[in-house]
Amino acid sequence: MIASGLIWSMAWGNIKRQWRQTLLTVAAGTIGAMLIAVSVINFVSVKNSSDQWIAAHYGPIDWALTSTVSGATSLTDLEVQETVKPYLENKVPVRFLPIINSDTVVMYTLDEQGKIGHSQNGLQLIGFNSDEAIKFDAANSQLWSSGLLDNEIIVDQETASSLVIERGDTIFLSGSTGARLPFKVKEIAQENGLTGYQGIAGISTGTVIVNESTSRTLTGLTSGYHAVLAGRNDLSMPIAGFTTFPDHPIKLNLLKNDAMNKTKQLNLSLFLSMISAVAIVSSAMLMRQVLIMIAEARWELYGLLRAIGLSRGHIRSMFTAEALLLSLLSAGIGTLLGAVGGYVLVHEFYGRYSGELARMSGIHLTLTPHVTAGSLLFIFGTVTLFLGLIAVWAAGKAGRLRIMDALRGVPLGKPMKSTKRKVGFLVLSLSMAIVLAVHLSEAFIVKMDLNNDSVLLILLFWLGGCLSAVYFMLMLVSAGSGFIGGILRLLRLPNSSLLLAVKYPKQYPGRTYTIALLFALVMMVITFTACMGSVILNANDVDKTNQTAFGFGGYAGYQTIAERDKILSLIQSDEVIKSGVKAVTTVEPFMLLTSKEWSQAIIPVTQELIDGDGLQLLKRAPKFKSDKEVWKAVSNDPSFLVLPAEYADNRKGSNWASPEKEVKVGETITLPLYESKMRTMNEQWTPLAQKTFTIAGIAKRNTANKLNINFYSATYVNPAIYEELKPYGYKWPNQLELGFVLMKFNYKDVNIVQQLEDRMRIGDVLTFHAPYADNSAEQLINRQIFLGFLGFTAFSALIGLLGLAVVQFRAVRERGKAIAMMRCVGLPSRHIAWMFILEGSIIGTAGLMTGWAIGSSGAKVFIQTISQDVRSGEQPIPFDYPIEILLPVILGLLVSAVLINLGPARSALKQAPADALRASDE
Numbered sequence: 001m002i003a004s005g006l007i008w009s010m011a012w013g014n015i016k017r018q019w020r021q022t023l024l025t026v027a028a029g030t031i032g033a034m035l036i037a038v039s040v041i042n043f044v045s046v047k048n049s050s051d052q053w054i055a056a057h058y059g060p061i062d063w064a065l066t067s068t069v070s071g072a073t074s075l076t077d078l079e080v081q082e083t084v085k086p087y088l089e090n091k092v093p094v095r096f097l098p099i100i101n102s103d104t105v106v107m108y109t110l111d112e113q114g115k116i117g118h119s120q121n122g123l124q125l126i127g128f129n130s131d132e133a134i135k136f137d138a139a140n141s142q143l144w145s146s147g148l149l150d151n152e153i154i155v156d157q158e159t160a161s162s163l164v165i166e167r168g169d170t171i172f173l174s175g176s177t178g179a180r181l182p183f184k185v186k187e188i189a190q191e192n193g194l195t196g197y198q199g200i201a202g203i204s205t206g207t208v209i210v211n212e213s214t215s216r217t218l219t220g221l222t223s224g225y226h227a228v229l230a231g232r233n234d235l236s237m238p239i240a241g242f243t244t245f246p247d248h249p250i251k252l253n254l255l256k257n258d259a260m261n262k263t264k265q266l267n268l269s270l271f272l273s274m275i276s277a278v279a280i281v282s283s284a285m286l287m288r289q290v291l292i293m294i295a296e297a298r299w300e301l302y303g304l305l306r307a308i309g310l311s312r313g314h315i316r317s318m319f320t321a322e323a324l325l326l327s328l329l330s331a332g333i334g335t336l337l338g339a340v341g342g343y344v345l346v347h348e349f350y351g352r353y354s355g356e357l358a359r360m361s362g363i364h365l366t367l368t369p370h371v372t373a374g375s376l377l378f379i380f381g382t383v384t385l386f387l388g389l390i391a392v393w394a395a396g397k398a399g400r401l402r403i404m405d406a407l408r409g410v411p412l413g414k415p416m417k418s419t420k421r422k423v424g425f426l427v428l429s430l431s432m433a434i435v436l437a438v439h440l441s442e443a444f445i446v447k448m449d450l451n452n453d454s455v456l457l458i459l460l461f462w463l464g465g466c467l468s469a470v471y472f473m474l475m476l477v478s479a480g481s482g483f484i485g486g487i488l489r490l491l492r493l494p495n496s497s498l499l500l501a502v503k504y505p506k507q508y509p510g511r512t513y514t515i516a517l518l519f520a521l522v523m524m525v526i527t528f529t530a531c532m533g534s535v536i537l538n539a540n541d542v543d544k545t546n547q548t549a550f551g552f553g554g555y556a557g558y559q560t561i562a563e564r565d566k567i568l569s570l571i572q573s574d575e576v577i578k579s580g581v582k583a584v585t586t587v588e589p590f591m592l593l594t595s596k597e598w599s600q601a602i603i604p605v606t607q608e609l610i611d612g613d614g615l616q617l618l619k620r621a622p623k624f625k626s627d628k629e630v631w632k633a634v635s636n637d638p639s640f641l642v643l644p645a646e647y648a649d650n651r652k653g654s655n656w657a658s659p660e661k662e663v664k665v666g667e668t669i670t671l672p673l674y675e676s677k678m679r680t681m682n683e684q685w686t687p688l689a690q691k692t693f694t695i696a697g698i699a700k701r702n703t704a705n706k707l708n709i710n711f712y713s714a715t716y717v718n719p720a721i722y723e724e725l726k727p728y729g730y731k732w733p734n735q736l737e738l739g740f741v742l743m744k745f746n747y748k749d750v751n752i753v754q755q756l757e758d759r760m761r762i763g764d765v766l767t768f769h770a771p772y773a774d775n776s777a778e779q780l781i782n783r784q785i786f787l788g789f790l791g792f793t794a795f796s797a798l799i800g801l802l803g804l805a806v807v808q809f810r811a812v813r814e815r816g817k818a819i820a821m822m823r824c825v826g827l828p829s830r831h832i833a834w835m836f837i838l839e840g841s842i843i844g845t846a847g848l849m850t851g852w853a854i855g856s857s858g859a860k861v862f863i864q865t866i867s868q869d870v871r872s873g874e875q876p877i878p879f880d881y882p883i884e885i886l887l888p889v890i891l892g893l894l895v896s897a898v899l900i901n902l903g904p905a906r907s908a909l910k911q912a913p914a915d916a917l918r919a920s921d922e
Contacts, residue, residue, distance in 0.1 A: 011322035022326070024806045025290045029330025030337065031799050032283030033383040037338020038345060040379050041371055045346040048370040050263035054256060057202070059193020060095070060137050062239055064200050064253040065228040068733075073560065075250075076224045083228055083250055093233035097136040098225035100127040100215040103199050104764035106174040107155075107208060109163060118163040122761055124204035125175065126197060127215020136231065137194050143187060148211040153183040156195055159206030160188040173208065175218030183210070200227070200253050203364075203766055227253075251733070263365065282518050282796060283330070284390055286803040289514045291323050291394035293807070316395045323391030331383040335376055343369040349788070432468035439465030443857040447864060462858045469850045470520045474512060477846050478502060493838070494831045502842070512843055515807055518800035519847025519893070520854065526793045526889055527855025530882040533786035535863055538880065540779055547772035549703045549711075549740065551614020552585070553747025554756065554770040557737035567741045570763040577759050580752050581743045585609060588739030589711055590729030593674040596685055600644055600713035602729065604722035605635045612744060615716070618648055620697040621666035630697045631716075638721045641693040643669070644713035648698050665695050676730040688728060691721075704771035710735055737767075747772045790885065797893055800847065801900050808840050808904035833905040837898060844897030848890060856881075 015022045065083055067075050075083070075098075084096045101124060108119035133144040148154070153173070155165065165171055167185055174180045189195040191207070198204040216222060232239070239257045295302075302315050350367035439461045506512075538544065549555045558564040564586060571577050571584055585608035589601040609615065610631045617627045624630045634640045647663050663669055672687035679685070703711045709732070717725070746752050753773040760768040812819070822832060863879055 007317050007321045008325075010318060011325055014322055015325055020809060022329075024802050024809070025287070025326055026329045026333065027798075027802050029283045029287055029326070029387060030334040031796060031802075032281075033331050033334020033379070034338035034341060035796060036383060037335050037376075037379045038342040040375055041339055041342025041369070042345060044372065044375045045342070045370040046263070046350075046367060049365060049367045050260070053263070053365045054259050055193075056191035056196040057193075057198050058256045058259060059196070060139070060231040061193055061197060061229050062232055062256045063230040064255055065230060066200070066226070066251045066253060068251045074221055074224045074226045075228065079250070080225055080228055093237065095136050095231050095233055097128055097132050097194075097229045099227055099229055100212065100219055100221055101125060101199065101226050102175060102215075102219045103201065103204055103766060105208060105218065106764075107159070107163065107171055107206075108174075109165060109169070109171050118165075120159060120163055120205060121764065122203075122205040122766065123159065124197060124199045124207045125173070125215060125218060126194065126207065126209050127212045127219075128194075129212055133194065136229070140189075140192060140194065143189060143195070148186065148209070148214075150211060150214050151181075151183055152186040152211070154187045154189050154195065154209040155185055156191050156207040157188055158191065159208070160185070162206075173210075173218060175220075179218055181214070181218065197229075200255065201766065202255075202259065282521055282799040282803075284386065285514050285518060286799055286806070287326070287330070287387055288390050288394060289511055289803070290806055291319075291326075291391065293511065294322070295319060295394065320392060320395035323395055324388055327384055327387035327391050330387060331380050334383060335380045338379065339371050339376055343371055346370075349784070429471075432471050435461060435464035436468035436472070439468075439854075440857060443860045458861055462854070462861070465857070466520055466524050466851065466854045467517065469854050470513065470517045470847060473846045473850045474509075474516060477842060478506060494828075494834055502839075511807055515800065515803050516843050516847035516850070518803050519797070519844050519897070520851035522793065522797040522800055523848045523851025523890070523893070524855035524858065526790060526797075527852050527886060528859045529786075529789050529793055530885045530889075531856065531859030531863065531879075533789070534882045534885075535879050537779070537783060537786060540775065540782060542772050542775045542779055545705070546614075546702065547704050547747065547775060548614050549707055549742050549771075550587070550609055551612035551702075552583070552742035552744045553772060554743045554745060554753070554768060555707075555740045556743070556760065556765055556769070557740050557767040559736065559738050561738075564739065564741060567765055570760070570765060571741070571743070574759050574763060576755055577763075580756055581745050583608065583611065583744035585612070585742050586739055587742060589714070590726060591676070591712070591732060591735070592671070592715075592725060592728055593676045593730070594671045595674075598713075599676075599732075600715045601711050602722060602725055603711065603714050603716050604719040605631055605642075605716045606719060607635065610635060612742070614702055616700040616702055617642070617697045618645055618700050619665045621695065623666065624696065627697070633696050634716055634718055636718070638718040639694050640696040640718070641669075641721070642697045642699045642716040643695055644699060644715055645701060646713055647695075663695055665697055668692055668694050673725070673728045675728075691725070693717075704775070706769070706771060706774070707740075710737060710740070790889075794889060794893075797896075800844070801893075801896055804840050804844055804897060805900050805903065808836055808901055809907065811836070811839075812904050812907045836905040837901045840901035840904070841894075841898045844900075845894060848893055848897070852886070852890060 065075070067073070067079070080098050086092075087094050087096075103122070103124060105123040105125040106119060106121040107123055109117040111117040130144045130147045134141045137144065143154070153171070155163075155171075160166070163171070165185055165188075167188055169185050170182055171185060172180055172182050195207060195209065197207055210218070219226070239260075240254060305315065306312070346367060346369040354366065442458060442461065547553075556567050558567060568584065568586075571581055585606065587603060587609070589603055591599045592602055593599050603609075605615075610628070615627070615631050617630060620627060620630045624633065630640075630642065634642055643663065670690050670692045673689045673691065674685060674687050699714065699716060701708070702714065712732075743756075745756065747770050750773065753770045756770070757768060760766075819832060823829070
């Protein structure tokens with residue numbers, strides 16, 4: 001019968017006749033669908049833009065193989081052969097392309113007077129064998145098949161556009177050797193793999209390709225190759241790397257894998273989806289409640305239809321048609337509005353903060369909105385299916401009626417006997433109490449450890465705690481009507497209104513619970529988001545955390561002595577850099593293995609480092625009156641050292657690695673010096689040497705977080721001891737820099753930092769960083785994301801408000817006769833209006849207060865876990881309860897909950913008593 005046109009016509013007639021209810025119901029369902037649509041559009045846009053960017057700059061390139069020999073910048077011909085040979089012999093589906101490359105090429109044009117016209121520095125120069133390139137990059141085989149002459153060049157399209165050059169033009173290249181050569185532009189190629197390759201660091205401003213011999217001239221590499229590019233022939237191979245390696249030292253750079261991980265940092269879809277999930281669940285709860293209310297309102301009508309011969313299937317079909325129309329309207333409108341909202345989000349947010357996002361992620365990716373018909377159909381279909389299932393479920397319940405029950409007005413569901421009702425109530429209350437007690441114990445008694453096993457249980461009991469708390473809150477409101485009445489009397493509100501406001505929700509506990517729960521869930525998510533956002537923002541606050549390297553505001557890493565000398569020379573010769581930088585020093589940390597599981601970086605205490613004013617202590621030996629005396633002693637006396645913060649206590653229960661023994665300042669310590677190598681299970685740990693020191697102090701972490709890996713557990717020694725220990729030192733694989741040139745300047749001045757960045761790049765130094773500036777951009781983005789999430793979540797609170805409006809408007813219709821009788825016996829209209837206002841306000845307030853409390857307790861579980869898991873010597877992450885954010889939200893929602901009841905209250909007074917008595921419930 002569902003296919004009958006009459007059924008759908010009747011359903012559409014009901015929807016139009018009760019247009020106010022329809023409007024509110026569709027609006028509530030639309031919000032959930034809209035938020036889901038925003039999440040999907042964000043995900044699709046970021047993924048599409050990321051995929052295009054990765055294809056343009058990597059294409060067939062998955063990895064790059066480079067030398068791990070200290071100071072080596074290239075692979076010999078023999079090393080290249082030994083790298084490739086095993087894979088060719090074993091027929092591993094991997095292709096290779098040895099390349100000569102440079103990150104620091106400058107390209108420019110000359111005008112008619114012979115002066116430099118347009119120029120661009122920081123380009124990636126690549127040279128390779130054209131025959132090998134055809135095998136490696138078959139998609140561009142036509143580009144490589146004709147080869148390149150010594151004076152020919154291929155330029156990527158974006159670079160050609162910025163330099164205003166065309167095919168056949170003459171341009172000039174300046175390489176790292178100082179050679180300046182003219183070239184004829186043979187092709188301007190679309191960025192696609194080799195033609196868009198930007199090097200291992202991925203920060204080049206463009207790509208230029210020359211033949212192999214010319215690239216050797218420009219880079220000075222007479223033999224061997226700088227790197228070997230590698231790519232998968234079988235795309236089912238893991239992108240994280242090879243399964244086997246040659247015996248000689250080769251570093252595998254996971255280019256495409258790292259790029260994919262960086263692009264994931266830009267995707268907000270996970271967070272948006274979490275909030276959207278609450279919204280869609282709230283929409284579903286409201287849709288279910290509204291459909292049940294509609295079924296209850298038509299209960300007698302359905303009974304009459306059954307009495308004249310319609311079957312239960314007919315009733316189900318009639319109700320299903322109307323419910324599905326509501327679902328389709330909600331999904332359709334929500335999808336369209338969400339697509340617009342998602343487009344605006346991507347365009348405005350990613351467009352406005354593109355520079356900051358590039359600095360945070362390390363990739364210059366332009367994100368553009370991407371909305372497809374397929375994604376819109378997916379959203380529409382998913383939401384329609386979800387709401388449609390609810391509609392079918394409600395229709396099934398509506399069809400399960402007995403004719404006599406319907407005609408007598410017996411409510412939906414089988415009435416339980418008194419004994420069963422009491423037993424059910426006790427079991428439900430006990431279960432709710434246990435779940436709430438477990439959640440509260442997690443928050444205030446038992447300190448939970450967050451891991452894969454516990455986090456799901458924590459979340460389940462947290463959600464269960466919210467469900468339980470709303471249940472008990474409504475019981476408390478019902479039992480405390482006298483206390484509430486006393487407060488209302490002080491406000492001169494009528495007592496009769498309160499009695500009626502508490503009475504009617506008791507008659508429909510499921511309806512009351514659903515609306516209160518909607519408010520509670522939304523407020524719970526808002527509170528949790530605000531609390532966690534406060535922790536994250538405080539933990540990364542650039543004005544509360546160290547943003548220097550030993551007091552120096554910026555640094556440039558180097559891998560060879562030649563690179564170090566080049567950076568120092570640039571600082572001395574460039575007037576802009578020289579005027580901004582007040583002091584310069586270098587530091588070259590290395591690691592010492594001092595126990596089976598413990599390594600620490602060794603730093604020499606020089607006068608320049610002391611003058612940097614960034615060396616801070618946690619503790620100092622009693623014989624020293626100031627921190628400066630400690631650093632002076634270490635600088636002058638080889639017998640003293642300053643240990644890292646981990647030695648303050650050994651904290652065996654911590655997740656962080658710690659030294660094996662706790663020490664005290666002023667005492668002596670003997671450090672064993674072990675060889676860093678692979679050992680068998682039974683191999684004896686025998687130190688190569690031992691060194692005894694007096695502990696002058698224990699240091700704080702004196703570098704910004706991004707440098708922690710290079711200065712891990714920094715241990716400070718006399719410069720002579722530093723040289724003595726150097727033969728025992730080594731580098732971890734992820735410690736790529738030999739050392740750092742540290743620069744002291746006003747790092748909080750954005751203009752100075754920008755000038756230094758520009759001048760360093762012009763001087764071909766691409767490793768300059770100012771942590772304060774980098775992290776300020778990240779902090780700005782995090783703050784905007786945090787506020788956006790709050791707004792996003794607060795928007796979903798409209799579902800609760802609309803649900804409250806639907807319930808109250810429905811209540812006016814259901815109580816039409818009762819209201820008429822009240823007015824006939826003389827109850828003032830003002831009392832009736834206040835009845836509806838108080839009823840809705842109490843339900844909304846109960847839900848909001850419960851959500852606030854449970855959101856705060858849930859946040860406490862996560863915050864106390866994060867706060868207790870800090871390294872030795874570190875302060876716990878500061879947490880300031882965001883009352884300044886939450887209080888306006890709560891007050892705003894409370895006021896909205898009161899105002900939303902004015903409409904139903906006025907509606908209750910519009911109908912004349914005689915009309916109401918004659919009318920039947922609808």
